[in-house]
Amino acid sequence: MEKTEDxxxxxxxxxxxxxxxxxxxxxxxNVGKSAIFNKLTGAYVVVSNYPGTTVELxxxxxxxGWREYEVVDTPGMYSLLPITExxxxxxxxxxxxxxxxxxxxxxxxxxxxxxxxxxxxxEAGLPTILVVNILDEAERLGMKIDTELLAQRLxxxxxxxxxxxxxxxxxxxxxxxxxRVEGSQAAQFSYSAAIETAxxxxxxxxxxxxxxxxxxxxxxxxxxxxxxxxxxEKREGRSRAEQIRAICHGLEQALGEPVGYLMAQERRSRAAxxxxxxxQRQDRRQFAxxxxxxxxxxxxxxxxxxxxxxxxxxxxxxxxxFGAGTLxxxxxxxIFERFxxxxxxxxxxxxxxxxxxxxxxxxxxxxxxxxxxxxxxIILPIVAVFFFVFAIIEDSGYLPRLALLVDRFFKGIGLNxxxxxxxxxxxxxxxxxxxxxxxxxxxxxxxxATLLLALAIPCSxxxxxxxxxxxxxxxxxxxxxxxxxxxxxxxxxxxxQVLPGQRPDFYMEIPPLRVPRISSIIxxxxxxVHWYLLEVIPFFVLASVVIWLGNxxxxxxxxxxxxxxxxxxxxxPAATSSVFLFxxxxxxxxxxxxxxxxxxxxxxxxxxxVAAATLTLFVPCIAQFIMMIKERGVRTxxxxxxxxxxxxxxxxxxxxxxxxxxxxxx
Amino acid sequence: xxCSFCGHEFxxxxxxxxxxxCSRLSSCRLLxxxxxxxxxxxxxxxxxxxxxxxxxxxxxxxxxxxxxxxLTSLRAGQSGVITALDTTDKTKxxxxxxxxxLPGAQVRVVQEHPVYVFDVGNTQAAVDKEVAGRxxxxxxx
Ligand SMILES: Nc1nc2c(ncn2[C@@H]2O[C@H](COP(=O)(O)OP(=O)(O)OP(=O)(O)O)[C@@H](O)[C@H]2O)c(=O)[nH]1
Ligand SMILES: [Mg+2]
Numbered sequence: 027m028e029k030t031e032d033x034x035x036x037x038x039x040x041x042x043x044x045x046x047x048x049x050x051x052x053x054x055x056n057v058g059k060s061a062i063f064n065k066l067t068g069a070y071v072v073v074s075n076y077p078g079t080t081v082e083l084x085x086x087x088x089x090x091g092w093r094e095y096e097v098v099d100t101p102g103m104y105s106l107l108p109i110t111e112x113x114x115x116x117x118x119x120x121x122x123x124x125x126x127x128x129x130x131x132x133x134x135x136x137x138x139x140x141x142x143x144x145x146x147x148x149e150a151g152l153p154t155i156l157v158v159n160i161l162d163e164a165e166r167l168g169m170k171i172d173t174e175l176l177a178q179r180l181x182x183x184x185x186x187x188x189x190x191x192x193x194x195x196x197x198x199x200x201x202x203x204x205x206r207v208e209g210s211q212a213a214q215f216s217y218s219a220a221i222e223t224a225x226x227x228x229x230x231x232x233x234x235x236x237x238x239x240x241x242x243x244x245x246x247x248x249x250x251x252x253x254x255x256x257x258x259e260k261r262e263g264r265s266r267a268e269q270i271r272a273i274c275h276g277l278e279q280a281l282g283e284p285v286g287y288l289m290a291q292e293r294r295s296r297a298a299x300x301x302x303x304x305x306q307r308q309d310r311r312q313f314a315x316x317x318x319x320x321x322x323x324x325x326x327x328x329x330x331x332x333x334x335x336x337x338x339x340x341x342x343x344x345x346x347x348f349g350a351g352t353l354x355x356x357x358x359x360x361i362f363e364r365f366x367x368x369x370x371x372x373x374x375x376x377x378x379x380x381x382x383x384x385x386x387x388x389x390x391x392x393x394x395x396x397x398x399x400x401x402x403x404i405i406l407p408i409v410a411v412f413f414f415v416f417a418i419i420e421d422s423g424y425l426p427r428l429a430l431l432v433d434r435f436f437k438g439i440g441l442n443x444x445x446x447x448x449x450x451x452x453x454x455x456x457x458x459x460x461x462x463x464x465x466x467x468x469x470x471x472x473x474x475a476t477l478l479l480a481l482a483i484p485c486s487x488x489x490x491x492x493x494x495x496x497x498x499x500x501x502x503x504x505x506x507x508x509x510x511x512x513x514x515x516x517x518x519x520x521x522x523q524v525l526p527g528q529r530p531d532f533y534m535e536i537p538p539l540r541v542p543r544i545s546s547i548i549x550x551x552x553x554x555v556h557w558y559l560l561e562v563i564p565f566f567v568l569a570s571v572v573i574w575l576g577n578x579x580x581x582x583x584x585x586x587x588x589x590x591x592x593x594x595x596x597x598x599p600a601a602t603s604s605v606f607l608f609x610x611x612x613x614x615x616x617x618x619x620x621x622x623x624x625x626x627x628x629x630x631x632x633x634x635x636v637a638a639a640t641l642t643l644f645v646p647c648i649a650q651f652i653m654m655i656k657e658r659g660v661r662t663x664x665x666x667x668x669x670x671x672x673x674x675x676x677x678x679x680x681x682x683x684x685x686x687x688x689x690x691x692x
Numbered sequence: 693x694x695c696s697f698c699g700h701e702f703x704x705x706x707x708x709x710x711x712x713x714c715s716r717l718s719s720c721r722l723l724x725x726x727x728x729x730x731x732x733x734x735x736x737x738x739x740x741x742x743x744x745x746x747x748x749x750x751x752x753x754x755x756x757x758x759x760x761x762x763l764t765s766l767r768a769g770q771s772g773v774i775t776a777l778d779t780t781d782k783t784k785x786x787x788x789x790x791x792x793x794l795p796g797a798q799v800r801v802v803q804e805h806p807v808y809v810f811d812v813g814n815t816q817a818a819v820d821k822e823v824a825g826r827x828x829x830x831x832x833x
Contacts, residue, residue, distance in 0.1 A: 286782060
């Protein structure tokens with residue numbers, strides 16, 4: 027990469043020398059930016075059918091016309107005015123980094139809605155290629171798009187693609203390789219008189235360098251972009267920021283309406299003019315099964331059977347019975363207990379004379395016989411099956427429909443339907459989900475979501491183990507489910523009462539229901555399992571080492587001694603202390619430990635339910651805790667963890683108390 | 693621009709100045725002629741485009757302007773053209789605009805419960821009742 031090469035960019039009013047940087051993929055959520063990124067770079071980032079899949083920048087390398095470039099995938103943003111945090115991530119990339127080229131990806135069937143953003147990018151002086159993606163669906167709707175005519179009108183290259191099949195990708199690569207910034211004829215447009223005057227005036231006040239043109243900065247400022255104004259205040263000084271503020275205020279007064287609203291309408295009408303004759307429509311309304319299914323799944327009544335079917339077959343049957351039951355059983359009893367463990371133990375006992383090393387590698391708590399066995403025999407099958415099922419759900423576009431179904435209910439716990447996405451992702455991995463809670467709008471929502479994820483949402487490994495342990499007795503399973511839902515609702519409701527802030531609005535784009543592509547599901551499952559193992563195996567090995575260390579230094583006993591009274595207080599046998607100790611390392615590690623104990627028959631039915639519930643509520647694992655600190659700050663993370671630890675045991679105590687009274691499973 | 697009632701020529705800003713001491717909603721798009729006080733609807737370019745195209749049958753400018761009725765008064769299956777967004781809350785506006793909900797766009801309500809789902813262009817959008825009530829439409833039969 028030649029990062030130092032200088033390129034002249036003509037910016038209408040000024041020319042700024044910018045350094046060659048990355049090629050950025052930007053555009054609205056769910057238009058296929060990540061799918062194109064994968065095609066351009068050969069890397070893999072997650073592609074799913076709901077808005078807000080990508081929440082952070084992903085970087086990769088792509089070769090176009092014999093040169094290698096850095097390509098950046100960004101979270102979707104609707105316009106240059108961000109609403110949520112992940113949109114801000116994308117905006118800040120454009121604002122603060124030098125971009126060599128912007129690929130604006132749009133959904134062909136919504137070209138009229140997305141073209142105004144192209145105009146914003148051109149206004150920002152960014153060298154842009156317009157990528158009209160998802161042409162296949164537009165065609166099915168009877169739309170024909172004349173990309174050449176549009177390219178002429180916009181003065182920039184326009185390429186039509188279908189990123190799922192790869193159609194148009196070669197042409198896009200060629201367009202990137204041939205793209206010249208010099209002498210670009212990109213269309214410019216001006217706003218109506220009053221706005222235009224203010225924009226020009228503010229632009230002339232700006233002296234600092236921004237990643238986008240000063241005119242575009244000014245255009246954002248008149249739309250009262252507070253976060254940008256702060257940045258401008260830093261770069262331009264207090265007095266000039268005051269001047270700018272005064273101009274914006276004056277304009278708003280003069281127009282009597284939010285300026286951003288008027289500007290959006292002006293851009294929209296300009297885009298509509300540009301699209302005359304570009305889009306040819308023939309009405310092709312046909313009965314489509316997917317469209318019908320799409321409507322049924324979000325129906326307030328008919329939608330419910332679908333939800334239960336997905337929970338029953340997807341979660342219970344596939345993950346619980348097949349993954350955590352059949353597969354784990356097979357791996358445990360057929361592979362590890364029959365072959366690997368005896369073999370390793372034998373080997374170690376015969377060839378290694380030192381007992382301390384024997385114990386580190388094998389026997390009760392060894393790296394191979396415990397750490398690796400937990401990871402490969404118990405966690406891997408569950409997680410793999412879960413990710414497989416989840417990939418199908420994600421790619422179908424069901425999640426946004428679920429979001430609108432539960433919006434009312436989520437409002438009661440201080441969230442709104444949008445929070446369904448981080449919450450369901452939490453069933454896969456709470457760490458990942460904590461990061462995805464960025465897509466929520468207010469800090470209040472993000473804190474509540476983080477708390478609930480840490481407390482009441484079991485990750486796939488935990489969930490699988492619990493399903494496996496309790497599924498032989500439907501009543502136990504129902505008690506566990508009921509208890510978790512009760513805690514979730516209670517704590518969510520309490521948090522909503524305690525945390526100040528107002529109820530956020532629900533708004534969401536509902537993508538069409540799509541038939542998941544098998545290749546994409548397999549790649550996604552593989553990528554996630556791969557990522558999971560890479561993350562989990564070192565942890566499990568480390569945990570084995572720490573436990574081994576604790577064992578030979580006697581610290582393990584001391585720690586168990588501390589936990590034992592608490593564990594007995596909630597009616598569990600002393601042996602479960604080690605499960606909770608494991609749980610500190612990782613949720614899934616503790617779950618695997620519980621599985622081990624239960625298989626040995628050390629627990630009564632009631633104890634099993636109490637242990638499962640307490641462990642599910644129990645502290646977030648280290649990885650999640652680190653993510654909580656990163657996303658929400660140390661104080662919030664500590665407060666949440668500090669609340670959960672005693673609360674989990676309290677819940678265990680209450681549940682045990684109730685079960686004793688009703689005389690369940692004694 | 694020119695007052696369609698008395699023919700007086702004036703600048704848009706000049707007319708807007710009188711809005712400060714007017715009791716109407718701030719989302720009102722009417723302009724008062726400085727000469728005779730007649731309320732004139734301004735005509736955004738997008739509307740002009742739309743009327744040239746699909747909505748040629750609409751004459752009299754007031755018919756599409758009016759104040760409109762909230763989207764919540766449309767039943768599932770009914771359509772309307774958005775006339776205004778009745779809010780000055782900028783984050784609310786941003787969200788609606790993000791989904792392509794702007795004056796002039798045509799909407800068709802798909803379902804009303806548990807939240808409002810409607811088609812706008814080729815997009816399907818879902819918003820809660822509170823937001824839906826902010827979208828003012830003119831019913832289309
Ligand atoms: N039919 C069709 N579907 C596509 C095409 N491109 C992408 N998709 C689908 O659109 C959905 C969204 O794709 P992503 O690549 O995740 O979209 P994104 O723009 O990265 O979305 P965010 O990360 O949420 O901003 C996925 O279900 C894709 O399979 C296409 O050309 N045709
Ligand atoms: Mg993405």
